Amino acid sequence: xxxxxxxxxxxxxxxxxxxxxxxxxxxxxxxxxxxxxxxxxxxxxxxxxxxxxxxxxxxxxxxxxxxxxxxxxxxxxxxxxxxxxxxxxxxxxxxxxxxxxxxxxxxxxxxxxxxxxxxxxxxxxxxxxxxxxxxxxxxxxxxxxxxxxxxxxxxxxxxxxxxxxxxxxxxxxxxxxxxxxxxxxxxxxxxxxxxxxxxxxxxxxxxxxxxxxxxxxxxxxxxxxxxxxxxxxxxxxxxxxxxxxxxxxxxxxxxxxxxxxxxxxxxxxxxxxxxxxxxxxxxxxxxxxxxxxxxxxxxxxxxxxxxxxxxxxxxxxxxxxxxxxxxxxxxxxxxxxxxxxxxxxxxxxxxxxxxxxxxxxxxxxxxxxxxxxxxxxxxxxxxxxxxxxxxxxxxxxxxxxxxxxxxxxxxxxxxxxxxxxxxxxxxxxxxxxxxxxxxxxxxxxxxxxxxxxxxxxxxxxxxxxxxxxxxxxxxxxxxxxxxxxxxxxxxxxxxxxxxxxxxxxxxxxxxxxxxxxxxxx
Numbered sequence: 001x002x003x004x005x006x007x008x009x010x011x012x013x014x015x016x017x018x019x020x021x022x023x024x025x026x027x028x029x030x031x032x033x034x035x036x037x038x039x040x041x042x043x044x045x046x047x048x049x050x051x052x053x054x055x056x057x058x059x060x061x062x063x064x065x066x067x068x069x070x071x072x073x074x075x076x077x078x079x080x081x082x083x084x085x086x087x088x089x090x091x092x093x094x095x096x097x098x099x100x101x102x103x104x105x106x107x108x109x110x111x112x113x114x115x116x117x118x119x120x121x122x123x124x125x126x127x128x129x130x131x132x133x134x135x136x137x138x139x140x141x142x143x144x145x146x147x148x149x150x151x152x153x154x155x156x157x158x159x160x161x162x163x164x165x166x167x168x169x170x171x172x173x174x175x176x177x178x179x180x181x182x183x184x185x186x187x188x189x190x191x192x193x194x195x196x197x198x199x200x201x202x203x204x205x206x207x208x209x210x211x212x213x214x215x216x217x218x219x220x221x222x223x224x225x226x227x228x229x230x231x232x233x234x235x236x237x238x239x240x241x242x243x244x245x246x247x248x249x250x251x252x253x254x255x256x257x258x259x260x261x262x263x264x265x266x267x268x269x270x271x272x273x274x275x276x277x278x279x280x281x282x283x284x285x286x287x288x289x290x291x292x293x294x295x296x297x298x299x300x301x302x303x304x305x306x307x308x309x310x311x312x313x314x315x316x317x318x319x320x321x322x323x324x325x326x327x328x329x330x331x332x333x334x335x336x337x338x339x340x341x342x343x344x345x346x347x348x349x350x351x352x353x354x355x356x357x358x359x360x361x362x363x364x365x366x367x368x369x370x371x372x373x374x375x376x377x378x379x380x381x382x383x384x385x386x387x388x389x390x391x392x393x394x395x396x397x398x399x400x401x402x403x404x405x406x407x408x409x410x411x412x413x414x415x416x417x418x419x420x421x422x423x424x425x426x427x428x429x430x431x432x433x434x435x436x437x438x439x440x441x442x443x444x445x446x447x448x449x450x451x452x453x454x455x456x457x458x459x460x461x462x463x464x465x466x467x468x469x470x471x472x473x474x475x476x477x478x479x480x481x482x483x484x485x486x487x488x489x490x491x492x493x494x495x496x497x498x499x500x501x502x503x504x505x506x507x508x509x510x511x512x513x514x515x516x517x518x519x520x521x
Contacts, residue, residue: 004484014444015520016506022046023496023507023518024343025061025420029053030519032154033345036146038521043351044072044143045151047343048136051355052155052219054341055132055374056212057163058515060172060363061341061420064222064230065239065374067131068340068357070139071265071278071405073414075350080267080276080407082284083142085135085260086399087128087360087379092249093395097125098385111457113386120380120393122179124248126365128379128399130239132357134260137227142262143351152223159216162209168514170199171488176363183246185368186375214373231255238371246367265407270295273410273437283404283426286319290430293318300438304449306473309466312434313454313474316427320456340403340420346498346505348521354405354418354497356425404429410437413501421493423455428493443499447508450485453492461491485512 020043022033033050037043047070055063062068067087073080097119104114112120119125140148163169173180173190174197180186187194189210198208221235229235236255243250263279270291277284290312297311340358358377359365365378382400383393391400402425405418415436419428428451435446450463452474459479462471474480483491494510498518507518 002484004486010511011448012508012511012517014447014506014508014518016504017520018348018504019521020046020345020347021498021505021507021518021520022050022343022345023498023509024050024054024516025341025494025496025509025513026054026057026515027517027519028057028158029343030517033343034519034521035154036151037347039146042143042145043345043347043353044139045146046345046347047353047355048140048144049151049154050343050345051132051136051357052152053158054343054357056155056158056215058341059163059375060176060359062132062357062359063374064133065130065364065369066357066359066377067128067379067399067401068135068355069278069280069282069401069403069405070135070353070355071276071407071416072143072353073276073351073407073416074143075352080265082263082265082279083135083139083260084263084280085131085138086281086401087131087377087382088254088258088399089128089380089383089393089395089397090249090251090254091396092251092254093393094249095387095393098393100385112384115385120383120385121361121378122182122366124243124246124365124367124376126378126380127243127248127250127367127376129250129254129258130377131258131260133222133227133230134258138260138262148226149223152219156216156219156223159212159219162212165198165208165210168487170197172362173197174199175488176366179366180363183367185370186363186366189368189373212373214370218372218374231258235372239369242369242371243376268292270433270437271300273408275433275437276407278403278405281398281400283402286323286426287404287406287429287433289319289322290315290426291433294434303439304435306469308434308438309452309470310473310477312430313452313460313477316430316454317456317477319426323456340422340425342405342418342420342494342496344416344418344496344498344507346416346500346507348505350414350500352407352414352416352498352500354407354416356403356405356418356420358403358420402426406433408433408436413499415443415497415499417495417497419493419495421490423457424453424490424493427451427453427455428495432495432497443497443506443508447495447497448511451492463492487512487514
């Protein structure tokens with residue numbers, strides 16, 4: 001039974017403007033991106049600055065040690081593109097380091113067989129080759145108009161100040177205290193006396209901040225020496241030394257070999273809309289399959305209803321079953337079949353991008369690189385540890401990510417949306433795409449509308465405000481659980497989006513994120 005109020009409502013204002021807009025899971029990062037737009041920067045300049053700022057103010061979700069993708073829209077060329085910067089398994093990875101426990105299931109995001117000691121989830125053995133910096137490097141080289149160092153300067157300033165530990169930060173740190181305490185460097189940064197969560201008093205008004213000066217020094221080096229230093233220079237050596245000192249296999253050679261990739265998105269027609277889903281090892285193929293099945297399954301009415309939600313849940317179930325059975329880095333070019341952060345940007349010229357970047361689990365591997373001051377990812381958890389499957393763990397393989405940054409067009413509207421939340425990402429993007437394309441919702445209405453989650457394992461989760469006939473229709477497909485949209489835990493994914501119509505722009509973030517906001521230039 002729920003303890004929460006039945007009468008409380010939470011909303012966020014959505015403001016339309018002729019200027020650019022940044023919608024981010026953290027307001028400080030959105031302000032950084034909006035300031036870049038106000039200074040005349042392109043949407044991609046703002047994306048680079050926002051990405052590095054988020055690594056400071058939301059360090060447990062993403063950062064330079066993570067990976068991800070972006071889907072972008074260049075208004076002048078009427079062209080969409082995906083930039084892939086997902087993680088890879090190190091070449092020196094040894095399968096013997098991940099012994100299986102066949103009678104147990106993993107305890108984090110995926111229904112894999114458990115690895116002894118959770119070595120694929122926690123610690124340096126869970127660390128994959130990071131891609132965020134290379135992704136920002138490529139995006140900046142292709143579309144940036146401002147100096148690289150200038151775009152990193154706001155993140156450096158934020159790191160020198162240190163992230164403010166408010167009640168939400170305290171809640172997140174407290175939720176991971178036991179595992180953070182296992183790594184001395186992570187414990188030193190996030191915990192008090194290496195074992196207690198850093199929590200302010202119930203009515204205290206005093207400020208507490210993380211000491212992120214080492215993070216600031218690394219960013220300063222990255223700004224001065226350039227992005228390849230992260231992969232081939234001093235920063236690369238520090239990362240490899242730290243990971244190997246803690247038992248991982250990531251090497252300087254792994255970092256030096258890494259490159260981001262620009263690719264054509266998966267572009268499809270859906271009713272009267274055109275959807276650009278991400279390429280590569282994302283959830284883009286599953287979104288395309290979900291939309292194709294939905295288009296044949298129901299005729300849209302005035303508003304989402306029992307038939308539309310049932311069609312969505314059924315299509316998502318089919319897409320996830322195919323994904324688990326067939327998707328992964330098989331060495332072939334297969335273009336069809338977590339705890340993350342996402343931000344969307346539109347500039348005053350109509351250029352758009354959604355960037356979704358992640359450490360994978362919250363706090364990644366719960367391990368800190370002491371020389372860089374940054375949390376390390378746990379990208380190895382993306383692989384199925386059982387051998388003989390398309391997504392089985394192996395040296396050098398690309399990670400199969402859940403992320404799904406999307407750009408779409410319907411009528412006079414263009415939108416860019418993404419979400420964080422592991423396996424919940426695809427259902428959120430499918431919900432929002434349907435709301436906009438099937439039912440003509442604007443961004444504000446879509447982001448406030450109740451959603452469902454059908455993410456391939458466990459029950460279908462239904463927003464408690466949806467009517468009983470929706471629950472009944474979904475019950476014919478499987479077990480149904482009602483849930484409330486709350487701050488913690490998130491029963492549904494956490495989206496961020498922007499929309500443009502007739503030369504005016506707006507942005508929105510998940511209503512329940514206390515830090516998330518859309519900021520105009």
